[in-house]
Amino acid sequence: MLRVHNPLIFLNRMSGTTVAQMPQLLDKGNIKKFLDSFDTILTDCDGVIWAGDEVIDRSNEALNYLRSLGKKVFYVTNNSTKTRKEYATKFGTLGFTASQEEIVGASYVMAQYLKQKQFNKKVYVIGTSGITRELDNVNIKHTEVGPDPCPENVISLRDSIHLDPEVGAVVVGFDGHFSFPKIMRASSYLANPDVLFIATNTDERFPVSNMNLVFPGTGAIVRSVETAAERKAVVVGKPSPLMYEVISKENNLDPKRTIMIGDRGNTDILFGRNCGLTTLLVLSGVTALEDVKSWVASDDSEKHSLLSDYYLPTLGNILDLVK
Known part of the structure; x- marks a missing residue:
């Protein structure tokens, strides 16, 4: 069999199909090689280091241990x-x-994306103050967030909705x-092809x-708007490489010496693959x-592109392997 771009994927020359292998379980036999292979850590948050306001299995201790080894940590x-x-306040509260x-969220990347495009109009926001405050930070005008109630007779909206x-x-x-x-x-604004989505x-x-x-999650909302607008959105969060580009531009990262830790194959791990990073899946989330x-x-x-290089039940398990 011939190895292809993913180290876990092989091409079967006889059938022309790809054959995948299981990611490696981190254990005491390979933990040193793993730790020596990277200088920088990108880690997801929900499902990896916390669930709501609760720390997942010593993940704070595990990351603090990795920092003590000289590793840089970024939260994506x-x-x-x-x-x-x-x-930043939440991170401090949870230890x-x-x-x-060191914190790179989708709202921040979105605001930077518009700033780099020298966007000078107004943004219609479906979301929360996490988005509008990041827009405020780059001096971009926006609509307000909150409820927009629906009348029983939706046809009456044609008389009450006025586009800005x-x-x-x-x-x-x-x-x-x-x-x-x-x-x-949203879909009415997007009927204009010059309006960014x-x-x-x-x-x-x-x-x-x-x-x-x-x-x-947000995907359910995005798909609804995409369906009505008959347009696809530009996605700034994982698995788009835009997040990595923002971090790398500011910190000169080497992808060959960087790992991505996540709990989702189709966002975190695929993001790592898209950016050429080593990937670690933890089974504490999705x-x-x-x-x-x-x-x-x-x-x-x-x-096959959703498969990580390594996996662990939880991030905190690293502490058990280095004792």
Whole structure:
């Protein structure tokens, strides 16, 4: 068999199909080689280091240990509900070492993206103050966030919704007040092909532990607007390389000496693959071991691209391997 770009994927010359291998489980036999292979860590937050406001299995201690080895740590999150300043407060409260410059959220990347485009119009925002405050930080005008109630007779909206001619972009993030009028406003603005369409991320759901309920993520909202607008959004969050470009530009990172830690194959791990990084999957969030096994068994090359180089049950397990 011939090895292709992914170190876990091989090309079967007889059949012309790709064959995948399981990621390596980190253990005491390979932990030293693993730790010696990188200088910089990019890590997701929800499902990796915390669940809501609770630390996941000593993840703060694990990252502080890795820092003690001289590793740089950057937190990369698709969650658009907080600014970097607000995240810094949360990190400190939960026992993580984190400066504002080490936190790269989807809202921050979105604002930087518009700034780099020298955007000078107004943004229609579906989202929270995490988005609008980052826009404020780069002096970009925006609409306000909050409820936009829907009347029982939706046809009556044609008489009450008036489009702002200053709007030149639509940004969609997580919005607990998402509603029919918001879909209508966003898709109406996007009928103009010159209006930019940006999504902070397309995560399908939130990793919420000990619950039998599905908590829909930003992806569900983005897909609704895309369907009505008949347009695809530019996604600034993972797996788009834009997040890595922002961090690398400011910190001169070497992708060959950088790892990405995450709990989702289709965002975190694919992001790492897209940026040429080593990847570590932790099974404390969305992706389960059964998912990984099904991707390995699949003939679909897109499923193979979701496979990490290494995996662990939780990030805190690193502490057990270095004792």
